Amino acid sequence: MTFDSAVNEAVDFAIRGDFLEEFFREKRMKILDDIYTEFDQESYDETLRNDGRIEGARENAIANAKNLLHMNLGTLEQISQAVSLPLEQVVALKKELTRESVTVTN
Template identity: 85%
Template sequence: MTFDSAVNEAVDFAIRGDFLEGFFREKRMKILDDIYTEFDQESYDETLRNDGRIEGIQIGARENAIANAKNFLRMNLGSPEQIAQGTGLPLEQILALKEELTREAVATTN
């Protein structure tokens, strides 16, 4: 069922059930407008990213994913693409972590 169909079906159900004594019947267009305005997937995804979630990973899990990625890179277990896929981190971040580990190794040997 599409989002539009689900919303319309829910509003129709509320109207048929006469919930809130006709409120839904009188306010149908306002309700639909509010629902569509309130939920915008792109805006929702952007909010998650801005709130500290990256690619669906919450902050605590993100720290674990970074630690795991570093371990995989140190042990040379998989390509950066595979590590990104396995940890859920963006490939760009895996490449940056790889570069960071390389710099740390060079600094340690000098």
């Protein structure tokens, strides 16, 4: 469920259940605005990092970029965009793979 859907469902539930019904009807837009204003992206990202989700996603993006580089599929810019990594990081991965290839063939 998206954040928007969850917030709207919670407000609708409170209204249907007569939990301060008139207050919620009158203040709906203010409540929603306050909730969105209070949402802290940094705190959310920190929670995800602590759960290992962001790091896992980053590791997947790096692995995907390496696979695309190995298969010579796309330009560095296209790979960067496809896996949502900065171009500089994709360039560094390409250099790393080139060094590994040289080491293996020697």
